[in-house]
Every structure is written in structure tokens, then in C-alpha cells.
Amino acid sequence: MFSRPNARAALPDTGPNRRDPANLLRLLHYVKPYVAWLSLGIFSTLISAGLSLVFPKLFGNLIDASFLKRAGSGVADTGPLDRIVLLLLGVFAVVALFTALQSFLISRVGVRVVADLRRAVFSHLLTLSPRFFATRRTGELTSRLTSDVSTVQTVVSSALAQLLSQVVTLIGGVTLMVLTSFQLSLFTLAVIPLIIGTAVVIGLQIRKAAREVQDKVAAANASAEEAISGVRVVQSFTAEDVERERYGEGVEQSFAASLRRIKLTSLMAGIMTFLAFGSLAGVLWYGGRQVLVGAITPGKLVSFLFYALQVGINVGGLTGIFSQVQEALGASSRLFELLDTKSELPVSPAPQPLDRVAGRVQFENVSFRYGDEGELPTLSGLNLDVSPGQTVALVGPSGAGKSTLVSLLPRFYDVTGGTLKVDGVDVRQADLEELRRQVGLVPQETLLFSGSVAENILYGRPSASQAEVEGAARAANAEEFILRLPQGYATAVGERGVKLSGGQRQRVAIARAILKNPRILILDEATSALDNESEALVQDALEKLMVGRTTFVIAHRLSTIRSADLIVVMDAGRAVQRGTHAELIAAGGLYKDLYDLQFRAERREQGPLAVQGV
Numbered sequence: 072m073f074s075r076p077n078a079r080a081a082l083p084d085t086g087p088n089r090r091d092p093a094n095l096l097r098l099l100h101y102v103k104p105y106v107a108w109l110s111l112g113i114f115s116t117l118i119s120a121g122l123s124l125v126f127p128k129l130f131g132n133l134i135d136a137s138f139l140k141r142a143g144s145g146v147a148d149t150g151p152l153d154r155i156v157l158l159l160l161g162v163f164a165v166v167a168l169f170t171a172l173q174s175f176l177i178s179r180v181g182v183r184v185v186a187d188l189r190r191a192v193f194s195h196l197l198t199l200s201p202r203f204f205a206t207r208r209t210g211e212l213t214s215r216l217t218s219d220v221s222t223v224q225t226v227v228s229s230a231l232a233q234l235l236s237q238v239v240t241l242i243g244g245v246t247l248m249v250l251t252s253f254q255l256s257l258f259t260l261a262v263i264p265l266i267i268g269t270a271v272v273i274g275l276q277i278r279k280a281a282r283e284v285q286d287k288v289a290a291a292n293a294s295a296e297e298a299i300s301g302v303r304v305v306q307s308f309t310a311e312d313v314e315r316e317r318y319g320e321g322v323e324q325s326f327a328a329s330l331r332r333i334k335l336t337s338l339m340a341g342i343m344t345f346l347a348f349g350s351l352a353g354v355l356w357y358g359g360r361q362v363l364v365g366a367i368t369p370g371k372l373v374s375f376l377f378y379a380l381q382v383g384i385n386v387g388g389l390t391g392i393f394s395q396v397q398e399a400l401g402a403s404s405r406l407f408e409l410l411d412t413k414s415e416l417p418v419s420p421a422p423q424p425l426d427r428v429a430g431r432v433q434f435e436n437v438s439f440r441y442g443d444e445g446e447l448p449t450l451s452g453l454n455l456d457v458s459p460g461q462t463v464a465l466v467g468p469s470g471a472g473k474s475t476l477v478s479l480l481p482r483f484y485d486v487t488g489g490t491l492k493v494d495g496v497d498v499r500q501a502d503l504e505e506l507r508r509q510v511g512l513v514p515q516e517t518l519l520f521s522g523s524v525a526e527n528i529l530y531g532r533p534s535a536s537q538a539e540v541e542g543a544a545r546a547a548n549a550e551e552f553i554l555r556l557p558q559g560y561a562t563a564v565g566e567r568g569v570k571l572s573g574g575q576r577q578r579v580a581i582a583r584a585i586l587k588n589p590r591i592l593i594l595d596e597a598t599s600a601l602d603n604e605s606e607a608l609v610q611d612a613l614e615k616l617m618v619g620r621t622t623f624v625i626a627h628r629l630s631t632i633r634s635a636d637l638i639v640v641m642d643a644g645r646a647v648q649r650g651t652h653a654e655l656i657a658a659g660g661l662y663k664d665l666y667d668l669q670f671r672a673e674r675r676e677q678g679p680l681a682v683q684g685v
């Protein structure tokens with residue numbers, strides 16, 4: 072049956088620095104620019120948390136003022152009651168104001184840090200080499216940008232504020248409890264170790280389950296992403312059921328993990344509720360007796376109950392924060408792991424200038440291997456000296472290493488042996504950006520970005536003017552079809568350019584390359600048949616593009632091969648033959664075999680013109 076191999080590995084989840092608290096310090100680095108906002112937020116938190124400790128005392132006073140005076144004198148004096156309520160309202164208002172301020176200020180820092188972190192991770196991802204992306208699933212990486220960053224946000228914003236206010240309330244609450252009634256305090260505080268113990272033991276299990284939920288969701292997401300981005304393949308193979316099943320399985324696994332987590336949280340909620348209300352009942356029982364014997368006033372009992380409640384809530388809250396911090400540590404370590412992944416292309420400390428090159432390219436005894444040492448090399452012993460402006464056609468059987476050879480030019484990979492030079496400069500000694508500005512790439516499968524036609528052409532040189540864009544489109548034989556589009560240059564091309572035909576996409580890509588005006592050009596000729604007319608237009612545009620540039624073309628068409636200055640025949644990573652078409656045919660060997668197999672039919676189609684000179 073159909074199967075889409077899940078060969079790409081998920082991001083390793085258990086690195087050596089996983090949940091390393093040092094990551095929290097690294098996070099602080101992102102918080103640093105906003106330390107003023109944060110300090111104001113912390114100040115507001117301290118005020119609101121400190122003032123909230125006044126409530127219970129005032130409530131107690133309120134009770135005593137309302138009940139005791141009346142019982143004593145028989146006359147209803149509402150004065151103290153009114154004053155206390157007024158005072159309470161005042162305190163409420165100040166607490167409300169500072170709570171709002173605290174929430175705004177600290178959350179603002181949180182969302183800002185998240186925005187910075189997202190940008191940093193994305194910008195770093197763009198610098199990594201194709202080798203990195205070959206081992207990662209896109210869905211995994213995008214989920215790092217979304218869910219992991221959001222988990223970190225929780226800590227930076229809400230958890231930080233909560234932690235502060237809870238610590239303040241907890242210390243203050245316990246002190247005031249003890250001051251209100253020492254005996255009652257002993258009674259209540261005895262339960263706290265039980266609460267903490269339960270929270271820690273079950274909390275640990277909950278964290279494990281939560282981790283599992285995240286992993287399962289990420290895996291399901293990755294498979295959905297692949298299916299959605301390849302929906303045409305899925306539909307053409309009528310593999311919907313397979314994909315449904317694959318995603319369904321992932322979703323069910325995440326459901327099962329969620330269920331485990333829910334069971335544990337429910338159990339914890341039950342135990343906590345019983346402990347909390349049980350101790351409340353205990354306090355009411357013991358405190359009630361104390362009131363009855365006149366040891367404390369009813370107001371004091373009420374104050375005490377409120378303090379106990381505040382302390383209880385905060386102890387519960389602290390354990391929640393503990394698990395949030397743990398999760399955030401996990402998430403931040405995965406993010407930092409991405410940020411720490413160095414591009415494997417070493418940067419030269421003193422790059423040699425490569426500003427406006429003539430276009431000479433030299434492969435000197437170049438070898439290359441995708442895998443580790445010991446694996447078979449993909450290219451070996453390659454020597455090639457291409458003069459500025461020359462066109463080199465690379466031919467050879469599938470898997471011979473043609474695409475690999477050209478991918479060394481913009482330094483997607485570094486050679487593993489020998490040297491690759493552009494204008495006499497070892498590409499490893501050049502500035503990567505400068506080098507890549509010299510190299511233009513027109514791939515077989517053109518990828519356009521969602522946006523307008525003009526934006527896609529401008530990708531070649533963002534500073535170009537509208538007139539230059541139009542000039543490039545004209546030279547690429549693209550203007551005619553662009554002007555026929557509903558909004559001309561402003562027409563949106565759809566995701567990956569789906570609204571254009573294959574030939575149109577290619578011509579936009581050629582216009583893009585013309586605008587970039589590179590000295591070295593890499594063309595991967597399309598093997599998929601375009602209709603005759605658009606093939607002729609694409610071919611004509613390519614020929615114009617090639618003029619005056621050093622061009623490497625992975626050639627599939629006889630006409631390209633025959634007009635090349637040099638044909639290099641590749642087989643199993645080696646350049647086995649080189650020469651012009653006529654020379655190679657005369658010499659016999661792999662080229663002649665390939666020619667006999669692949670091009671005879673094409674030659675026949677091209678009629679007498681193509682036969683000449685063969």
C-alpha cells in the first residue's frame with residue numbers, strides 16, 4: 072500500500088542541557104532590553120500583593136465592628152462599620168489599579184520577548200545549511216516557533232508575576248496567621264506538607280503526561296503538514312484514507328496522552344479540595360471552640376480563615392508555577408538547541424573580496440560526501456576549469472552527482488576534499504553573502520512565494536525599480552502573459568505559485584535571475600514536458616540569460632548540450648568524459664551510450680537541422 076516514509080527524525084528531545092536552569096538565565100538575556108517595563112511591573116506586583124494582605128484584617132475588623140458593639144451596648148453604632156467599608160473600598164481600588172498595571176506591564180514584556188525570540192529563531196534557521204533541513208521535519212520546526220515559544224512566554228509573563236505575588240502573599244500570609252493565632256496556625260500549617268507532597272508527587276506525573284501530549288501533538292502536526300503541502304500527490308494516488316488513518320492515529324495517541332493527563336489532574340484536584348476543605352473544617356471546629364470560650368473574637372477567626380485561604384491558594388499556585396517553569400525549561404532548551412546549531416559552513420575571519428567577479432570557476436581535485444567519514448563519496452577527484460562566460464553542460468545517469476556538483480557553487484555544502492575556487496578565491500575564504508550574490512540559480516521546479524508577480528521578480532534584487540522589473544520580465548519572455556493576468560504585475564500567484572502554469576513559473580524565475588544579474592548561473596533544465604510554445608519561450612529566455620555568464624547547466628535537451636562549450640559526463644561522482652558533442656560521439660563510451668538511449672528520438676523529432684554536425 073501507499074506509504075510516505077517518516078524518515079526524517081524528530082528534534083531530539085533529550086539533549087544534555089535539557090531543562091538546564093542555565094537556560095532561564097539565557098532567557099533573561101532576551102528580557103534585558105525591557106528591564107524598565109519589568110521593574111515597573113514588579114513594583115506593581117509587590118504593591119498589589121502586599122495590599123491584598125490587608126483584606127483579611129479589615130474583614131475581621133468589619134465582623135467585630137458589626138456584631139460585637141451591638142451585642143455590648145444594645146445601640147447600633149454604624150460609624151466604625153461605615154469607615155471600615157470605605158477603607159476596604161479604597162484598598163480594593165488601589166489593589167485593582169496595581170493588579171491591572173502589573174498584568175499589563177509584565178505581559179507586555181512577555182509578548183515582546185516572544186516576538187524577539189521568534190525572530191531570532193527564524194532568522195537563525197535561515198542560516199542553516201540544507202544538511203540540517205534534510206534531517207528535520209518542517210512541521211517540527213514550525214512547531215518550535217509556535218508552541219515552544221508560547222510556552223516560554225507563559226513563564227516570562229504570567230508565571231513571573233504570579234510567582235512574585237505568591238511569594239509575597241505566602242510569606243506575609245503565614246506571618247499574619249501566626250500573629251493572629253499561633254495555635255490555629257499550627258493546626259493549619261500541619262496540612263501544608265501534605266498539600267506540597269501531593270502536588271510534587273502527582274505533579275511530576277502530570278508533567279510527564281503533558282510532555283507526552285506535546286510530543287504526540289507535534290508528531291500529528293508534522294504528518295498533517297506533509298499531507299497538506301503534498302495534497303496533490305495524496306489525491307492523485309487516492310491516498311486520502313492512508314493519510315486520514317496516519318493523522319487519525321497521531322490524534323488518537325495525543326488523545327490517549329491527554330486522557331492520562333486529565334485523569335491525573337482530576338485526581339490531584341480531588342485530593343487538594345479534600346485537604347483544603349478538611350483543614351478549613353478543622354480550623355472552624357477548633358477556632359469556633361476558641362471563640363466560644365472567648366479566647367479570640369469572631370473577627371479574628373474570620374481574619375484567620377482568610378489568611379489560611381490565601382496561603383492555601385498560593386501554595387497550590389506555587390506548585391502550578393513549578394510545573395510551568397519545568398515545561399518552559401524544556402521548551403527553552405529545545406529553542407536554544409536550535410539557536411546553538413551552528414551552520415556547518417565555517418566563516419572566514421578575514422574574507423577575501425569577491426565583489427564583481429569575472430566568473431572563472433575551478434574545481435581542483437574536489438571530493439564530496441553527504442554523510443560521515445567512511446561513507447562512499449558522492450563526488451571524487453573532480454577537476455574542472457571553467458573560463459568566464461563558458462557554458463558547461465553536465466550530463467550523466469540519474470544519481471551521478473550533477474545536482475551535488477552545482478550545489479557546491481553557492482556553498483550549500485562545503486567540499487570534503489580539494490578546493491573550489493571562484494576567480495581564484497577559495498569559496499571558503501570568501502564572504503558567503505558576496506559569493507551567493509554572484510551565483511544565480513534557476514531550478515527545475517521553480518518555487519515562487521505567495522505574493523504578486525512583481526514581488527516574486529523583485530526577489531532577485533529588492534532594490535530594483537518597476538522599470539527594471541518590467542525589463543527583466545520582457546527579457547524573460549514573461550511580459551506578455553503577465554499583462555494578460557487580471558491585475559498584471561500585481562496579480563497574486565498563490566502559495567508556491569500554484570496559480571501560474573509550469574512554463575509561466577519558470578519564466579518568472581528567469582526574470583528573477585535576470586534582475587539578480589549573477590556572473591555564474593546554474594540551470595537545472597526541466598525534464599517535464601512543457602508545451603512546444605512555452606518550451607520555446609523558456610528556452611529563448613534562458614539563452615538570453617546565459618549570454619556573458621559562466622553557466623552550469625544540468626542538461627536534458629540535445630540542443631542545450633550541443634551548444635555548450637564543454638560537456639562533462641558524470642558517472643558515480645566522477646567526471647568520466649569531457650569534450651564537445653562531436654568529440655564525445657567520436658570517442659564512444661558513456662556519452663555515446665546515453666546519446667543513443669536518450670537523444671536519438673529527440674534528434675529525429677528535430678529533423679534535419681539537428682542531424683547536422685552529429
Ligand SMILES: Nc1ncnc2c1ncn2[C@@H]1O[C@H](COP(=O)(O)OP(=O)(O)OP(=O)(O)O)[C@@H](O)[C@H]1O
Nearest residue numbers: 205441442449467468469470471472473474475476
Ligand atoms: N541531501 C542528500 N543527502 C544524502 N545523499 C544525497 C543527498 N542528495 C543527494 N544524495 C545522493 O547523492 C547522489 C548524487 O545525487 P545527485 O542529486 O547529485 O545526482 P544527479 O546526478 O543530480 O541525479 P538526477 O539526474 O537524478 O537529478 C545520489 O546517490 C543521492 O542519493
